[in-house]
Amino acid sequence: MKKFLLFIFTISMVTSCDILDITPKDRITEDVVWEDENLIRAYHTNLYNSLLHGFRQNMQSKATDEVYCTNAGGMNIIPYGTITPDNVTTVSSTDWAGGGNLYIWDTAFQNIRKINIFLEQMNLTAISFDDKDRLIAEAKFLRAYVYFMLLARFGEAPIIEQSYEMGTDVKFTSNSFDECVAFIEKDISEAMPALPVAYNTTDANFGRATQSACQALLSRLYLYAASPLYNLDNDIKKWEKASIAAKTFIDTYVPNTYDLHPDYETCFNQPSGTANKEIIFARNFTASNGHQAPMDNLNRRYGGYGGWWAGNGPSQNLVDDYDMKSTGLPPFIWVNGEQQINPESNYDPQNPYNDRDPRFYATVIYDGGTYHGDVFEMWVSSDQKTWGIDNYRQNGDNPMTNYVLRKFMPDENTPLSWQMTYTIPWIFFRVGEIYLNYAEAEFELGHEDVCRKYINKIRQRVDMPDIPETVTGEELRTRLYNERRVELAFEEHRYFDVRRWMIAMDVDNRPIRGMTIIKEADGKKTYKVEKLLDRVFKPQMYLLPIATDEIRKNDGKLQQTRTWRE
Numbered sequence: 174m175k176k177f178l179l180f181i182f183t184i185s186m187v188t189s190c191d192i193l194d195i196t197p198k199d200r201i202t203e204d205v206v207w208e209d210e211n212l213i214r215a216y217h218t219n220l221y222n223s224l225l226h227g228f229r230q231n232m233q234s235k236a237t238d239e240v241y242c243t244n245a246g247g248m249n250i251i252p253y254g255t256i257t258p259d260n261v262t263t264v265s266s267t268d269w270a271g272g273g274n275l276y277i278w279d280t281a282f283q284n285i286r287k288i289n290i291f292l293e294q295m296n297l298t299a300i301s302f303d304d305k306d307r308l309i310a311e312a313k314f315l316r317a318y319v320y321f322m323l324l325a326r327f328g329e330a331p332i333i334e335q336s337y338e339m340g341t342d343v344k345f346t347s348n349s350f351d352e353c354v355a356f357i358e359k360d361i362s363e364a365m366p367a368l369p370v371a372y373n374t375t376d377a378n379f380g381r382a383t384q385s386a387c388q389a390l391l392s393r394l395y396l397y398a399a400s401p402l403y404n405l406d407n408d409i410k411k412w413e414k415a416s417i418a419a420k421t422f423i424d425t426y427v428p429n430t431y432d433l434h435p436d437y438e439t440c441f442n443q444p445s446g447t448a449n450k451e452i453i454f455a456r457n458f459t460a461s462n463g464h465q466a467p468m469d470n471l472n473r474r475y476g477g478y479g480g481w482w483a484g485n486g487p488s489q490n491l492v493d494d495y496d497m498k499s500t501g502l503p504p505f506i507w508v509n510g511e512q513q514i515n516p517e518s519n520y521d522p523q524n525p526y527n528d529r530d531p532r533f534y535a536t537v538i539y540d541g542g543t544y545h546g547d548v549f550e551m552w553v554s555s556d557q558k559t560w561g562i563d564n565y566r567q568n569g570d571n572p573m574t575n576y577v578l579r580k581f582m583p584d585e586n587t588p589l590s591w592q593m594t595y596t597i598p599w600i601f602f603r604v605g606e607i608y609l610n611y612a613e614a615e616f617e618l619g620h621e622d623v624c625r626k627y628i629n630k631i632r633q634r635v636d637m638p639d640i641p642e643t644v645t646g647e648e649l650r651t652r653l654y655n656e657r658r659v660e661l662a663f664e665e666h667r668y669f670d671v672r673r674w675m676i677a678m679d680v681d682n683r684p685i686r687g688m689t690i691i692k693e694a695d696g697k698k699t700y701k702v703e704k705l706l707d708r709v710f711k712p713q714m715y716l717l718p719i720a721t722d723e724i725r726k727n728d729g730k731l732q733q734t735r736t737w738r739e
Contacts, residue, residue: 207294210302217291217308221380223284223319226456226599227665228466228581231272236264237667238490241574241685241705243565248273252685254709258718258737274665276717277326281319282333288316289336310367314382314390317360321394324353325669326717327734328403332356344730354398361387371430374449374598379457385426386454389602392418396610399617400673402715412617419611431604433634438535440603442584445596453602463594470578472563473570474547475589486572487537489686489702491662492525494655495533501638503655504529525688525700531635532659538577540690540698545585551575552692561692573705574687580663600664605631609657616653621645628656672715681710713737 206212227233234240236251247263250256251273256264264275291312295305323330330353331345348356365387372379395418397403399411434440434451443449445457458464468476470485493505497518504520505512514520519528526539538544540551540561550561551571565571581597583589612627622642629639640652657670671677685706691699718737732738 207298208300210300213294213298213300214308217312220284220288220291220312220315221456223281223288223315224456224601225266225274225277225280225322226464227274227663228464228469228597228599229272229274230469232470232485232663233273233275233665233668234485234663236273236275237671238488238680238683238685238708239662239667240485240491240578241488241572241687242485243569243573246272251275251714252706252708254711254714256714256718258721258724258733261718262720275326275668276720277322278719278723281323281330284319285316285333286336288312288319289334292316293336306367307369310364311382313360313364314368314387317357317364317387318390320353320357320360321390321397324350324357324394324403325397325673327719328716329353329735331731344727346727346730347732350398350403354394357394358391361391371426371453374452374455375446379446380455380598383454385422385430386602388418388422388425389453389607392422392607392610393602394418396614397669397673399614401675402673409618412614416611416614416618419607419614422607423611427604433604433608433630435634437532437635439584441535441581441600442597444587445598451604452598452600453604453607455598455600455602457598458594458596460594460596463596465591465594466597467582467589467595468591471582471589472572472577473568474549474563475545476591485578486574486687487576487578488574488705489576489688490683491658492533492537492539492576492688495530495659496637496655498528498530498637501632501640503652523698523700530637530659532662534579536578536580536659536662538579540575540688544577544579544582545589549577551688552690552698555691555693572687574685575690576688578663605634605660606664606666609653609660613653613657616650621649624649624653628653631656631660675715677710677715678712681708681714684708713739 206216231242231245231248232240235242235245235248242248245252247260250260250263261276264273266272266274266277266280292309295309320330320332327347329347329350332348332353333345337343364382365384368382368384368387371383371385372381392415395411395415399408399415401407404411430450431453432450434449440449440451445459493512494503496503497520500517500519502518503515504518506515507513514522521527526533526541534542538549540549540563542549549563551563553560553564553566560566563571563577564575565573583595583597587595608627608630612624615621615627616624625640625642625644632639640649644652654670654674654676658667661667671680684704685708686702687705689701689703691701693699713736716734716736718734719731724731724733
């Protein structure tokens, strides 16, 4: 009988139904769930769906200056600056044409309710099993993570610690940012003692909460809390907390448990279950429950479809920010709001892909670059009559930027096919981020030597020259911000970073650009940067608005997001 009930429960999860909301004729009764250890474990495993991985048709990068997409569906409200409380749900985590894991309000509170139900039932059930305390701790970590995602997007949220029956007449109002931070801290402090220190990426339990994942979450939480968008009083103590949290992770877990992966490219393109000491916490996949991120992001050569899935074309904006390998200097500098070639950098505008930071070659496929044994051809002839197979004129499924995403794409030995799914994990936390979190906090505390040291640890992994001691002050800040941009590209950091730093009014009002490559009859190529989109960013867009319908449902008790009500 138990096996039959478990089968029904599994089917209900696959079809995205909430087991506790289905009529008794076709579901297990609630009481039965909490009286059966197997069903409890199945319910608990389903709670991990509250972690939103980034392998989506519309990746979050489409809302940033990392890419240009000819058809981003509902995501276009971000780069076009047309977002309002009335249309914000088109960038929800469940909207097929939107996505980007941005507007998560509804799904976040649905998941919080499920987590609260689990925690309540664990206090009531008479069943005892060996790892019950660990499962409770994992649930608290998940709730803490969901609340962090809400804070990052909205700056505040209602703290809800109990479940409510469907139809209950209850109205919510948001707690302050600091109150939400304290709530997350409480969940993490209660969870950590019952969790294992870590799981290796080869362990069957990898992907479950650990003490190290908790500490990594605290590092990110405190970094955000200290940042200008959220730290309205410029409280230096918040930067101290951010520094301590990152340094605690480093001192506790590096290098014995975690360390930088020796190869940047293979850190992101190997199947789940591959040994990798850099990954702290990730979403693993299996062949039967995988994703098609490679086929969603590669171009028509490999079956990219419809200008949507292969439309995640890296922008010239991003390409320009990869330093030069020989000098370690940025190829461009900004003077009076205008981008100019850095004369000391060794950058050649007619040989733009030569001598760049190795992370560029691991992240972007460019004209003349090689992937899976194929040389990519994004050029167009000078007479405009012929073009390369990978140029957007050949097929609308080729990105108009004339760049294709390489990061996360399978290595040369892995077949590319619509008939298979891929198990490359989505990384939530890794060592490289913790180093950069620490570098940023130490910079804000005035410890520029420590900041440079940890930036250079990141750069040394790819044999990039160190940032010298002569780089200080605002110049060092610029280099720090750029290091985070290129190191964490496409990992769902850029959208939040430019906002928490409060530089989006500048950065996100710059046009998105691509590269036009002209090929002469003799084979010589010339390169011309082209504007593709005038982006629009307005001050209220620093935080996401709460949907109008949600405000209305709460009879005015729920206030609109701070930047939208100011």
